Amino acid sequence: MLSNPRPRVLCVDDDEDSCVMLSTLLRLALIEAKTVGTAAQALSSIQAERFDLYMLDSWLPDLDGFELCCRIRDFDPHTPILFFSGAGYEADKNRGIKAGANAYVIKPDLDGLLGCITRFVSHTENGHRQGLPFRQKMSFPPRLTRHPAAA
Numbered sequence: 001m002l003s004n005p006r007p008r009v010l011c012v013d014d015d016e017d018s019c020v021m022l023s024t025l026l027r028l029a030l031i032e033a034k035t036v037g038t039a040a041q042a043l044s045s046i047q048a049e050r051f052d053l054y055m056l057d058s059w060l061p062d063l064d065g066f067e068l069c070c071r072i073r074d075f076d077p078h079t080p081i082l083f084f085s086g087a088g089y090e091a092d093k094n095r096g097i098k099a100g101a102n103a104y105v106i107k108p109d110l111d112g113l114l115g116c117i118t119r120f121v122s123h124t125e126n127g128h129r130q131g132l133p134f135r136q137k138m139s140f141p142p143r144l145t146r147h148p149a150a151a
Contacts, residue, residue: 007052008033008034009026009032009034010034011036012042012054012055012068013035013037013084014038014061018057022055038060038063039062039068042068043071046072052121053081054072054079054080054081055081055084056068056081056084056101057084058085058087059087065096066096069096070099070100072100080103080121081100082113083101102116
């Protein structure tokens with residue numbers, strides 16, 4: 001049995017493609033992920049299971065992510081909460097932090113997302129920081145830009 005089990009993250013996002021991407025990304029980073037699509041499913045999962053991080057989208061079908069964050073904070077003041085959302089206005093970020101989140105990353109910033117996840121869940125049992133193996137190997141292809149044809 002492992003003395004330091006893999007960190008567990010609850011991803012709350014109603015977009016199925018985002019859930020698949022987040023699950024895959026976290027699995028490659030040696031993090032166990034559970035995905036749910038509604039605030040009700042999130043609250044039920046939180047009551048039944050232990051998680052090391054909650055990752056929320058701000059737009060959910062039954063309750064917005066900000067209200068969900070407040071409700072989580074009412075009974076769990078310590079587990080980190082990270083917003084990963086397409087709502088990118090400064091007011092959205094401020095609202096997320098005011099609701100109790102530890103960080104707010106705007107989709108699709110995967111480097112920022114992995115940096116926050118690393119900061120929140122990559123501690124060993126003795127308290128020393130341990131980097132995620134996937135993070136150091138991760139690279140994205142350069143963005144394609146259009147260059148005028150050479151004459």
